[in-house]
Amino acid sequence: MIKFLSQNLMNCVLKLNLIEKEDENLYAYGAELAISYILNLIAIIIIGAVMDMMFYTIAFLIIFIPLKSYSGGYHAPNYLICFIMSCITVAAVLYITKYGYEYVPNNILILVMAFMGMMIYILGPIEDKNKPLTESEYTHFKYKIKIILVAEFIIAFASSIIGFDKMVFIFFCNFIVTLGVSSAGLLKNTFANV
Structure with a gap:
């Protein structure tokens, strides 16, 4: 469906002479993304509204x-799998947050987040075989990961102090999902090269 929509869009753009024919593949890929x-x-917003x-x-x-953008990790092999995994992940995070946030004390969440944050920093950025990083990109991404982790940890800690418990839990879930995606990407890369 995405390729179909993208191709129809490219046909319209080409007919209007908005791009050159030799640039069609580049623009088609951008349109697909x-x-x-x-x-x-849209699907995630609908899930949030329904819940x-x-x-x-x-x-x-x-x-x-932002954290996933710089830390990298697992990338699904196609749009459909990415879509399904994204929807399931967000629905699970929201469900667990809605019904389970009060069962774990904030001080435990913050301690575990500190450990997970260190692991995300140590592991990241995880390259994808389709998007290898140059040395300067790697250094830049590593720096961005550190800044984002510190900022998110400070906001989570402040949320804990003011008693915004569900927000602390959302940050906690973010760290879990990011570490999981990073670990899955690392495993995929490790076993793909064996």
């Missing part, structure tokens, strides 16, 4: 996307 991101976002957790859905996306 944009369409897949938009569809993912009556819109604020926490937006909060999770705001804290997860």
Whole structure:
């Protein structure tokens, strides 16, 4: 479906002479990515609305996307699998947050987050075979991971102090998902090269 939409968009753009024919593949790939991101976002927003957790859905996306963007990790082999995994992950995070946040004390969450944050920093950034990093990109991404982790940890700690328990739990889930995605990417890379 995404390829179909992207190709129709490219046909319209070519007919209007907005791009050169030799650039079609590049623009088609960009259109595919944009369409897949938009569809993912719409589905996740719907999940958040249905679960009556819109604020926490937006909060999770705001804290997860930057960290995942720089830490790397597992990438699904196609858009459909990515879509399904994203929806399941967000639904699970929201469900656990809605019904389980009060069962774990914030001080335990903060301690575990500190450990997970160190692991995310040590492991990251995880390259993908389709997107290897140059040495300067690796250094830049490593620095960004550190800044994002410190900022997120400070906000989570402050949320804990003021008693914003669900927000602390959202940060905790973000660290779990990011560490899981990073670990899965590392394992995929390790066993793909064996």
